[in-house]
Structure formats: C-alpha cells, structure tokens
Amino acid sequence: MMSSNIQELNGQQQISMKFVTLVSIVAALGGLLFGFDTAVVSGAVGFMKDRFNLSEFEVGWAVSSLIIGCIVGALSTGMLSDKFGRKKILITAAILFILGSLGSAIPDTFSGFIIARMIGGIGIGITSTLCPLYNAEIAPAKYRGRLVALNQLATVTGIFLVYFVNLWISGLGDDAWDISTAWRWMFAAGILPGVVFLVLLFLVPESPRWLIKQGRAAESLPILLKIHGEELAKQEVLDIKESFKQEKGTLRQLFKPGLRMAMVVGVGLAILQQVTGINAVMYYAPEIFKETGAGTNAALIQTILVGLINFLFTILAIWLIDKVGRKALLLTGSAAMTICLAVIGIAFQTGHTSGPLVLIFILIYVAAFAVSLGPVVWVIISEIFPNRVRGIATSIASMALWAADYVVSQAFPPMLASAGPAVTFGLFGIMSLVTVLFTWRVIPETKGKSLEDMEALWTANKA
Secondary structure (H helix, E strand, C coil), rough: CCHHHHHHHHHHHHHHHHHHHHHHHHHHHHHHHHHHHHHHHHHHHHHHHHHCCHHHHHHHHHHHHHHHHHHHHHHHHHHHHHHHHHHHHHHHHHHHHHHHHHHHCCCCCCHHHHHHHHHHHHHHHHHHHHHHHHHHHCCCHHHHHHHHHHHHHHHHHHHHHHHHHHHHHHHHCCCCHHHHHHHHHHHHHHHHHHHHHHHHHCCCCCCCHHHHHCCHHHHHHHHHHHCHHHHHHHHHHHHHHHHHCCCCCCCHHCCCCCHHHHHHHHHHHHHHHHHHCCHHHHHHHHHHHHHCCCCCCHHHHHHHHHHHHHHHHHHHHHHHHHHHHHHHHHHHHCCCCCCCHHHHHHHHHHHHCCCHHHHHHHHHHHHHHHHHHHHHHHHHHCCCHHHHHHHHHHHHHHHHEEEEEEEEHCCCCHHHCCCCCHHHHHHHHHHHHHHHHHHHCCCCCCCCCCCHHHHHHHCCCCC
16 A cells, blocks of 8 residues: 555656646746847847947947846836736747847848847846746745756757857858848847747646735646645645735835845845856857957857857756755856956966967856856746745846846947956956855855745844
8 A cells, every 4th residue: 555655656746747847848948038039149240230330339239238128028027927927928028029039130220120129128038037937936846946947058058059040040141141131030030939939838827826826726726736746735825825924025025124135145146147247258259259369250169169068067057956056056156257267367468368278268167157157046036035025026136137237248348349358357257256255155045945935034034
C-alpha cells in the first residue's frame, strides 16, 4: 500500500512539473521577444547611421528609444495586470511588439522609426516585467528559481538568434542594399516570434494568485491542482488567501519598515544590473570589437561568439540557481565581472588590444553576467515582494532597470567617442565592485522560500 501511494505521489509530481514547465516556457517566450528586439539594433544601427546620416547622439537615440517605451510599459504593468489579469496584459504586449516590429521596418524617416520603436518598447517593458512575475506566481517554491530563469534563457536565446539573423540578412546584398534595405528586414524578422508568442498565450491559464486576489478562488483551484496535487493545492489556496487578508497593497505600503528594504533590494539590483555595462556590450558589440581593430565581418562573428557564451552560461545558471542559491551566484559573478572589466579597461589604456586579450575577457565578463546578474536579478525581483504588493512593486523595480538601461545605452556611444573605452569600461568595473558590496551587505537568500513566506522575511528584518 505504501509503495502504491509513493508511486501515485511521484506520478502527480511528474504531471504537475510537466504542466508548470510547459506553462513557464510559454510565458518565458516573452523573454525571447525581449532579447530579439533589444539586440536586433546591434546589427542594424551601423547601416541606419549611413542611411539617415545620424550623429553619435542619434545613434544612441536609435538604440535607447526602445527603452523609453520599455519604461512606460514596465511602469504601467503592475496597475494594469492587477486590474485586468496577467494573461490579458501579456496578450496586449504581444500585439504591441508585433506592431513595433512592423513599424520599425517600414519608415522613410528617422522620426517614424523612433515612434515605432517606442510602441514595441511598451510591449517589451510589459513582458520583461510580467513574464518573470507570472512564472513566479505559478511555480512551486522548490523549482521557482529555475522556472523564472527560463525567461532569461529565452532572452539570451533571442539575442543569440538575432546575431545570426543579422549576419544572414546583411549577406544577402551589397553594401548599398544593406544601407537601404537590410536593416528593415532585421526589424521585420521580429514579427514571427511575436505572432508565435501571441498564439501560445491563449493556451496558458491565468495566474492562480491573481484569481484568488480577485475573489475567484474556485477558478484558481483547478490550476493549483495541476501544479501541486489535491492536498497541497487546498493548503496553497488557504495560504494565499491569508496573505491577502492584510491591508490592501498600495504604493505607500512599499515605503513602510520591512517592505522598504525589499524595495531597496529590488530597485538597487535592477539598476546595478544595467550600470555594470552588459547592454552596452550587447547593443554595441560590433562597434566595440571594431575599436580593437577587427573588420566588419570579424566583428559580427565575434558578436555571435558573445551570444553563444551568454546562452551557454545562462543554461548553467538555471541548473545552479535552486542548488547554490541566489546570493552565492550574485557574489561570484559580480566579482568576476569586476576583474574582467578592470583588465579590459587596462588593455585599452595601454594599447594592448590587437590580440585576443579583449575578446577573451569580454567573453568571461559575459559568462559571469549570464550566470549571475542576468537571470538572478529577474528571479529576485519577481519573488521578494509579498502577494498584495507584488504587481506594483515589480513594476517599479523593472522601471528602474529600464531607466538605468536607457542612461547606459544613450550615454555609451558619446562616452566611447569622447572619454574612450578605457575610462568607459573602468566605470563599469567600479559599478561591478559596488554590486559585490551591495549583495554581500543587503541581499538575503530566498532559495526554497514560498511567495507567502516573503512577508515574514522582510518583517523579520525591518528597515
């Protein structure tokens, strides 16, 4: 009899994990759009610079205009998804992404391109905020880290794929065709993953925690049964209901003792993820490698290598995150990033850039980021806030991330041209060191804790 019960339990766990994994993969496809749309500009911006005769500031604006939309999308996500549901807002985001990809491909003016990029950016801001949050709300605590990190794997997959797409499209014609047409097809290619994401979203359920928050516990129970099995599902409903009995989540609550420290962690990590320079490398990788003397084709090939390393080490992070914990990965990764950025800055300062040194340390830097700040920040942001304030708090943290991304991506081209790569990478190195200290002093370990446990985590460490 005991053997039969164990087999039945194992069968339930296999079914639940299969269901949760499939749902999480669909939601994580939002990360694929995120990666594709943020990285596609790296191959297109050089051609657009010639097509529209752009200044260095306008090159930065071509990249960072998307991020203005992302900030708007991230800021509105909490309020909208709390009111209308996670699923409906994700569907809206997919539609905006498709419109942005199409609009970016067809304009004859630079201003028309900017408007389209902002529209697409709103969709990306929503998915970057809501996909990890949705995954966190549907995943069992034991596997939440790796399932939420699927979103980051999808993001780096999108980045990796778009490097190949850009290289393939740029090889279809001569230089004149690249300047007039190739960049248009690079942006238009994003329509396909957008449509796939939109269709698959109709197959996933609504977040059970959102349904319970709306007083629709009966609708949430079948979903939780698929995730946890009968006994655990009923207990989960009771725990979630209990977490919502406290004062209704408001913006003011986020600045009260306890939750205030959660906001410091969420916003602080979000900003540090960006000011350590990763998107400067991802957005402008070909231009960075040209600074070392690489030709256009060699720079694009080296950029693909960056994408491959990013992809492989994100897979490693997914395997490690629920084993060694969030904090250990952040400390190790940010320390390695600090060393790499210092070496890169010194190499540019001393002129030792003709060999493979810069490429090697950029690859190690990307690997360190991919195993730490890349996935871990999104996991922590999605899980550290109590149920009643998770939507609005996640929106604020995501908005801070995108605002920092905007500053870095807009400032990087003129900084590279004026201060030079040595100073630029040196500044990124200093911010990586700050990340090490911030993680060591401020960030708690959240591995294995349920979302309902997060309230106790912060009230036990009131700020």
